[in-house]
Amino acid sequence: MTSSSGEALDAFYEALLDDDAEQLYDRAPCGYLSTTPDGSIIKVNQTFLTLTGYARAELVGRRSFVDLLTGGGRIYHETHYAPMLRMQGTAREIALDLVRADGSRLPALVNAVLERDDSDAPRVIRIAVFDATDRREYERELLRAKDRAEASEAHARSLAETLQQTLIPPTPPAIPGLDIAAAYRPAGDGTEVGGDFYDVFQLREDNWVVVIGDVRGKGVQAAAVTALARHTLRAAAIGHPTPSGALTRLNEVLLLEEIDRFCTVAFLQLSRAGESWTGTLCLGGHPQPLLRRPGGTVTAVGAPGMLLGVVADPPLPDLAVPLEPGAVLVLFTDGVTEARADGELYGEGRLRAAVTADHQTADAVTQAVLDDVMRYQSGWPRDDIALVTVRVPT
């Protein structure tokens, strides 16, 4: 015990004596140079010579620090490093490549300080040079990974946009005797595919279907269900005479596919009778559309039904909605009523007020509601917004 602690103490003193200032300098674990303010090398340590392969006599009084850099490094030195050093007094962790005596490159990290004399005039620059070969390789790998990540993000974004465009038809078809308009705004900056959808299609002459729906969730999986729902409804509408029949079929498909997502749908079948139309509406868990009658009164229509994809044989009542000339029916998703500002919901009250205003076209109604909701949440929707307006011309 005593003897081993005595040995340790001896070793301590021996190392202390051996490590004088000159050795501290020459054998420092980094290259070390001193230069005049314009860069002429005036002193250099052994570690730097070992790293670069130069003899001391080749450098001191003969070369500038900048001479030891690659062409590109010289530009960087003169445009960034030297100005920074001159104005700031220090430069830290600058990545530069030095050219060794044999022409090979030494990737280095450089720290430097500019010493000033009593009159504040630059006197000497001290530079520490660290071999950064491995680190640089690691950084290159990082850069490559960053490039790959950016490319992949751009790819995903374009896929999402393409997918979104297939789910939302740009403009609904023109229907003789009916004025129809629709709008869609994705949540946030629109980079993620939403679950809201709408569709307008013809069954036979003077017989049309308007669908609006909302698949729970976002992203590619929600989009796949959205596509499934939309196409299932198109197919089911042909074989099933009532909206509830079509929604029941969709419910079966969702359960059969064992898809862990539910959705809400408003299915409106429209039949023309002269100047008027009769709607048959079925709501699979979807918010009740608002009907503005020619006099200006606004009421929620349709009987609430069960959302789809949860239980077998959900209650799905059909309800007739007469649409006389001048009537306006606004179908929407919960992105409208559940828009928030300072924690407060936009709500059905505000939507009713927006629908009550007298507009001459379906497009004007849609635009007015959309503008109002967007303004309410300062132009940044938290959730997707889908709107379809059906208006019977007077």
Added chain:
Amino acid sequence: MDVLARNNVTLAGPPTAQPMVFAHGFGCDQNMWRFVAPRFSSSHRVVLFDHVGAGQSDLSAWDPERYSSLTGYAQDVVEICQALDLHDVVFVGHSVAAMIGVLAAAQAPDLFARLVLVSPSPRYIDDDGYVGGFSHRDVEEMLDSLDSNYLGWSTAMAPAIMGNDERPELGEELTASFCRTDPDIARQFARVTFLSDNRRDLATVTTPTLVLQCSNDVIAPTSVGEYVAATMPNATLRLLDATGHCPNLSAPQATTAAIREFIGADISAGA
């Protein structure tokens, strides 16, 4: 578009005095003139600005198309002069901004009374019989240098670059954001700068011009300064007792004296 906000224009000196517009080069911002410009603010209207993408300029004004050549930057200089209703302008440009000044004077010759080109180069890359000092490989390496050096701090710096409306005191600024720019923009500016070739534009500008040349300038060698002075119809070369590429930092007194002598001298047209 508010041109003055876009380019972070700062003004000093008597409003009615002859204007001097100082333009910074690649790699920094208007701070490059901090040891020189104040020396003119008692006698001249001193106009400083940051190129779009540099310093405290409005990054949202960055347009890859407009800034795909130095002409876009020159257009900015002309727009700044017009927005301030400047006439009889002394333009002082360092490094690539020297060529930006030449292009601005070619676009709007009537605006400018004098050009001072500090360490100019109309082409950095060697060409048949012309020595610019660099090869294409050097420029590619320099872009790599930019990448490696941005890697460490680009993300950390982004908030300071993006959301800094008020100009902090210089001391704070130096520790936090000295001469730092958006990496993508800096990369493009570097490309435009070091791949540009404006040798043909030199002869078209007859504005009285001073070329300030340092010794041992690795970016713009003395032979290039001589080429600029010899090619411009109305230019004189002045060798500064300074080394390196940035006499505005390393020898501000000599730089100031040379500029003062030039703009104080009576140069009649055609001299």
